[in-house]
Amino acid sequence: MTxxxxxxxxxxxxxxxxATLYEKGLEFTPRFVDPAKFEQHSDWYKKINPRGQxxxxxxxxxxxxxxxxxxxxxxxxxxxxGTSLRPADPxxxxxxxxxxxxxxxxxxWCVSTIGWxxxxxxxxxxxxxxxxxxxIRKNVPIPEQQLKWRRARNGFPQEMLDEEYRKVxxxxxxxxxxxxxxxxxxxxxxxxxxxxxxxxxxxxxxPGGFFEGYVTExxxxxxxxxxxxxxxxxxxxxxxxxAKREELLKRVGEPASN
Amino acid sequence: MTxxxxxxxxxxxxxxxxATLYEKGLEFTPRFVDPAKFEQHSDWYKKINPRGQxxxxxxxxxxxxxxxxxxxxxxxxxxxxGTSLRPADPxxxxxxxxxxxxxxxxxxWCVSTIGWxxxxxxxxxxxxxxxxxxxIRKNVPIPEQQLKWRRARNGFPQEMLDEEYRKVxxxxxxxxxxxxxxxxxxxxxxxxxxxxxxxxxxxxxxPGGFFEGYVTExxxxxxxxxxxxxxxxxxxxxxxxxAKREELLKRVGEPASN
Numbered sequence: 239m240t241x242x243x244x245x246x247x248x249x250x251x252x253x254x255x256x257a258t259l260y261e262k263g264l265e266f267t268p269r270f271v272d273p274a275k276f277e278q279h280s281d282w283y284k285k286i287n288p289r290g291q292x293x294x295x296x297x298x299x300x301x302x303x304x305x306x307x308x309x310x311x312x313x314x315x316x317x318x319x320g321t322s323l324r325p326a327d328p329x330x331x332x333x334x335x336x337x338x339x340x341x342x343x344x345x346x347w348c349v350s351t352i353g354w355x356x357x358x359x360x361x362x363x364x365x366x367x368x369x370x371x372x373x374i375r376k377n378v379p380i381p382e383q384q385l386k387w388r389r390a391r392n393g394f395p396q397e398m399l400d401e402e403y404r405k406v407x408x409x410x411x412x413x414x415x416x417x418x419x420x421x422x423x424x425x426x427x428x429x430x431x432x433x434x435x436x437x438x439x440x441x442x443x444x445p446g447g448f449f450e451g452y453v454t455e456x457x458x459x460x461x462x463x464x465x466x467x468x469x470x471x472x473x474x475x476x477x478x479x480x481a482k483r484e485e486l487l488k489r490v491g492e493p494a495s496n
Numbered sequence: 497m498t499x500x501x502x503x504x505x506x507x508x509x510x511x512x513x514x515a516t517l518y519e520k521g522l523e524f525t526p527r528f529v530d531p532a533k534f535e536q537h538s539d540w541y542k543k544i545n546p547r548g549q550x551x552x553x554x555x556x557x558x559x560x561x562x563x564x565x566x567x568x569x570x571x572x573x574x575x576x577x578g579t580s581l582r583p584a585d586p587x588x589x590x591x592x593x594x595x596x597x598x599x600x601x602x603x604x605w606c607v608s609t610i611g612w613x614x615x616x617x618x619x620x621x622x623x624x625x626x627x628x629x630x631x632i633r634k635n636v637p638i639p640e641q642q643l644k645w646r647r648a649r650n651g652f653p654q655e656m657l658d659e660e661y662r663k664v665x666x667x668x669x670x671x672x673x674x675x676x677x678x679x680x681x682x683x684x685x686x687x688x689x690x691x692x693x694x695x696x697x698x699x700x701x702x703p704g705g706f707f708e709g710y711v712t713e714x715x716x717x718x719x720x721x722x723x724x725x726x727x728x729x730x731x732x733x734x735x736x737x738x739a740k741r742e743e744l745l746k747r748v749g750e751p752a753s754n
Contacts, residue, residue, distance in 0.1 A: 314586035328572035335565045
């Protein structure tokens, strides 16, 4: 049995299957797809996922896409490996799915748009106007993603950013409403609900970041304690430590390989 | 054991759990929530689902919301009842979830926006300006839904409608690409992938409807045959027949009860 995960580093949608694999203690080959080199749009990667999106899981030659679907797949195939990340009780499992669905349909989008507006600009502006347009037209298969890339380069409409910031606020309030009264999003314990929300929420605390003031000890003590609780988990620490080591090795190796 | 399903009639998101209950042969009480009377925004209903949205399932007093989550819940609780609607093979099950997720994140939204733009106007214009604004502000808890209601009454921006029609086209092409080579969306057989897509696609063929020309014998023979195949299923016929009977009874009963 071989598992290979194609992903960016441990953040956003890529973090979901990464954390799941570490929590379940499954052996796998991590295959870093470099967004700074547009590797997700490369021909070799689009043979794996024609939509040009990470993450993707290769399990004995079968490809599973969509981060949340990959997490459920790993639970379906390896229910007894490591930590079980789906509640056994069907009602709690439904609660878990309401949370993971909400991340994919709401929380992830508002955070992602702000991230694209302020974080992806540098990558998108690396190329000349002509190079950029040609790259997007030729290599990005999804029209909505093409639009996002163009906006990342040329700027997002201000009313869109205002609306997305409003939604970030709504999202954090929703998390806090639950996490102020219990340790995990579903009260049966740590589950995919936490992993999928953590994937989006973990970066929001960063001082000087795009979301400063949304997640603080004063305003959202429940969310802050929950983030700390997850960051202390051995599997999560291992995931971040290995990603750092890989990045370091890559940097050391780069001058020689260039 | 008692099951009660709160829903609109058998179309869109309400159809998903309705069809699942009929396919599984589960006894349940259907509780019609009347959109023409804004019942989904009523206090009694918001005690069941505070978000003011249908469908919602009451299973022995526990409430499950979100149509796709309800379908998976019914499979989790009653795996052996009637037709099994999730593939046993985890890889096929992941394929099924990519399809149900895609309905919720893409296909359902473009069709719904067109439906709202042209179909909900009459309901939204029943009230005076003041009554309407007061109703929306007081009774519709989700800001995005408030905006949708205002647009249904006052008109959607044309470029939004153009974009949504484009997405309807993309959606039908995606369905046809698969259904031109197999009977069901996942090749292991009829599943929640079909039910959730059928819920949105079934109305598109209607002559003189808002989507005329998108689903036709010439352009999309695979989709047409698949819709016919599902409409022939005894459970689906029973679902539509019972809904019609209920509607008729309601109409006959209405003058007396008013």
